[in-house]
Amino acid sequence: MLAPHPPGGSHRRGYSGLGKGKVSQNVFDKDAISQLRKALDVRESFESGNVNDEAQPNIWPPDEDCAILVSKLLTSIALALNLDPAYLSHTHSQQLDQLRLLHYPPFPTSVLRWGEKGRIEAHSDFGTLTLLFQDDAAGLEVEDTNEPERFTAVAPVKDTVLVNVGDLLMRWSNDLLRSTVHRVVAPPSDRLNGEARGEDGWKGESGGREMTKARYSIPFFATADPDTVIEALPGTWGEERPKR
Numbered sequence: 001m002l003a004p005h006p007p008g009g010s011h012r013r014g015y016s017g018l019g020k021g022k023v024s025q026n027v028f029d030k031d032a033i034s035q036l037r038k039a040l041d042v043r044e045s046f047e048s049g050n051v052n053d054e055a056q057p058n059i060w061p062p063d064e065d066c067a068i069l070v071s072k073l074l075t076s077i078a079l080a081l082n083l084d085p086a087y088l089s090h091t092h093s094q095q096l097d098q099l100r101l102l103h104y105p106p107f108p109t110s111v112l113r114w115g116e117k118g119r120i121e122a123h124s125d126f127g128t129l130t131l132l133f134q135d136d137a138a139g140l141e142v143e144d145t146n147e148p149e150r151f152t153a154v155a156p157v158k159d160t161v162l163v164n165v166g167d168l169l170m171r172w173s174n175d176l177l178r179s180t181v182h183r184v185v186a187p188p189s190d191r192l193n194g195e196a197r198g199e200d201g202w203k204g205e206s207g208g209r210e211m212t213k214a215r216y217s218i219p220f221f222a223t224a225d226p227d228t229v230i231e232a233l234p235g236t237w238g239e240e241r242p243k244r
């Protein structure tokens, strides 16, 4: 838990996990309150407030570590391209990053597999690099860069960060580094028994009662400072490989 609500009720900011809170507003008797607290509410929450409220400072997940990792990756990429090590990382000095907290609720597998509803359609990310933290729910797929429409499942690996190249870095590297088209669908393990499309949709033998479990993921999108001039990086173009 990266942004925990402080213990007690006075600093009302940050994240409270399931079963951490209990509203006891209309109960005043001490014994009754302690009795009530034994059965904690099944709820999680995140609280924030006015940025100028000094008495109640907001508590956000730290993103400094992500920015440091992005900087290290950019340094490695610069070295691999025979550039000055800081060539790319110094363009991220303003850290105009975006952190997205994603929750895909449990959903009937037949609806997801038949494509009536999706989790996230095929797309590429727009910045330079994306760090993706995912749980063990699976369902992420990447498109084959040589064969459009052919997707491969990306199995989640515990305690790892998945890195995607974004469109800006692809443009900048004159398409040497390709941005990955990716999507989230029902995981392969959720194939339906006797999978087949009935008259009323893709239901399988069980009549479409299976549920695909919830998925949580956190992408961290990095991008270059707005005054960065994006033109094909030295070494990524030449007679054989003209600038795009």
Ligand SMILES: O=C(O)CCC(=O)C(=O)O
Binding pocket: 100, 102, 120, 125, 132, 134, 140, 182, 183, 184, 216, 217, 218, 219
């Ligand atoms: O849930 C995921 O892992 C993918 C999220 C994603 O691709 C995005 O938000 O751009």
Ligand SMILES: [Fe+2]
Binding pocket: 123, 124, 125, 182, 219
């Ligand atoms: Fe994405």
